[in-house]
Amino acid sequence: MSLLTSLPFIFFLLFLLKPTAAQPCPTSCPGGGPQINFPFGLNPQGSPNGRCSYPGFGLSCSNKTQQLVLNLPESGEFIVRYIDYEAQQIWINDPNFCLPQRFLHSFNISGTPFDSEFWYTFTFFNCSAIEAAEGGLRPIPCLSNQNYSIVASQAPADIFVDSTDVLQSACHPITTFTVPFVWYGWWDGVRLEWSKPDCRSCIQGRGDCRFKNSTALEIGCFNLPTQGGLPRGAKYGIIIGIGIPGLLSLIGLVSFIGSRVRWYGRGGNLTSLEFSTSIAPSPAVIITGLDGPTIESYPKTKLGESGRLPKPNDNICPICLSEYQPKDTLRTIPECSHYFHSDCIDEWLKMKASCPLCRNSPGGPAEVIPSMSSSPSSSSSLLSP
Numbered sequence: 001m002s003l004l005t006s007l008p009f010i011f012f013l014l015f016l017l018k019p020t021a022a023q024p025c026p027t028s029c030p031g032g033g034p035q036i037n038f039p040f041g042l043n044p045q046g047s048p049n050g051r052c053s054y055p056g057f058g059l060s061c062s063n064k065t066q067q068l069v070l071n072l073p074e075s076g077e078f079i080v081r082y083i084d085y086e087a088q089q090i091w092i093n094d095p096n097f098c099l100p101q102r103f104l105h106s107f108n109i110s111g112t113p114f115d116s117e118f119w120y121t122f123t124f125f126n127c128s129a130i131e132a133a134e135g136g137l138r139p140i141p142c143l144s145n146q147n148y149s150i151v152a153s154q155a156p157a158d159i160f161v162d163s164t165d166v167l168q169s170a171c172h173p174i175t176t177f178t179v180p181f182v183w184y185g186w187w188d189g190v191r192l193e194w195s196k197p198d199c200r201s202c203i204q205g206r207g208d209c210r211f212k213n214s215t216a217l218e219i220g221c222f223n224l225p226t227q228g229g230l231p232r233g234a235k236y237g238i239i240i241g242i243g244i245p246g247l248l249s250l251i252g253l254v255s256f257i258g259s260r261v262r263w264y265g266r267g268g269n270l271t272s273l274e275f276s277t278s279i280a281p282s283p284a285v286i287i288t289g290l291d292g293p294t295i296e297s298y299p300k301t302k303l304g305e306s307g308r309l310p311k312p313n314d315n316i317c318p319i320c321l322s323e324y325q326p327k328d329t330l331r332t333i334p335e336c337s338h339y340f341h342s343d344c345i346d347e348w349l350k351m352k353a354s355c356p357l358c359r360n361s362p363g364g365p366a367e368v369i370p371s372m373s374s375s376p377s378s379s380s381s382l383l384s385p
Contacts, residue, residue: 028068031066031067034082036068038199041058051214058071074109075108079093088198088199089192092190092192098143099189100143109180117193119181120179123176124175125150125153125172137151151171180192205224207225209222289350298334302330317339318340319341319345331345333349336355
């Protein structure tokens with residue numbers, strides 16, 4: 001039997017010897033969103049408790065927008081904005097970007113694996129649009145119109161409503177509710193947390209947290225990097241990635257040599273082949289943050305005893321997530337209304353030249369240094385006349 005006729009048989013044997021693997025779980029939705037890792041997962045047929053996720057952590061892709069969605073049994077569907085697997089926190093928002101509307105009806109996380117370290121109590125008021133504007137109240141756009149304004153007051157203190165007289169004279173309360181940590185002022189998301197399963201140490205060690213087997217709920221940490229060597233999975237990948245192509249190349253080479261030998265035996269002549277290669281230059285882009293003098297030129301604000309900000313802003317630093325205290329030194333970025341602890345935003349701007357919330361760059365785009373690396377092309381002579 002010649003080598004050429006035996007090739008199909010060899011490929012058939014390789015196919016039979018190839019180990020079967022479980023169908024991998026999807027890691028994203030077509031419409032975008034954060035990457036999906038354990039304990040979250042997209043389960044077949046949208047089941048919330050399939051083997052792609054830990055019970056209660058099943059996600060789905062929206063039928064309308066194909067975005068990543070979390071379904072709370074007592075509150076409905078919410079778009080997933082961000083997942084911090086190391087801190088075990090998830091940010092969700094209303095698909096129609098009207099989170100206060102969801103609070104008016106109900107927001108309940110009972111029966112879910114989620115909780116929150118911080119809870120806030122708000123009261124919604126219905127106010128005359130004219131008097132609310134004259135009193136400096138800030139309406140919620142998706143609930144207000146030209147005739148009336150819906151405003152919110154946070155108990156016990158509110159940095160958006162400085163005068164209770166306006167609320168008492170021009171407004172009447174609608175409802176009071178308590179919700180987890182929320183970006184008040186922008187109503188841009190609710191932050192939830194989970195404690196079980198606990199994969200924090202595994203993720204910090206750059207391992208893979210997942211089920212230990214296909215039936216039980218016990219989890220384990222796999223593929224942890226070993227000191228002085230590659231993870232076992234990486235080694236297997238290198239062996240398979242090099243071994244199989246190498247074997248196929250060897251078979252092809254033997255087949256080619258055999259066919260040439262037989263051709264020579266029939267009196268044929270080999271045609272000389274010329275190969276030319278060219279290496280195209282590859283651009284490299286380096287993006288840097290801002291320098292120290294530029295950062296120091298941005299305005300600072302020192303809070304007084306009241307701890308109130310001069311402009312509407314959340315009373316929690318969006319970077320370190322700690323509350324502002326009296327006499328804290330804050331900094332704001334030009335053309336941006338967001339405040340941060342000075343130390344927090346200084347370190348951020350050294351790495352990224354943009355606001356971490358709105359992504360606006362105060363001084364234009366970040367510095368971009370392009371560079372080109374290339375090597376002489378061995379085929380350049382083919383282009384000359």
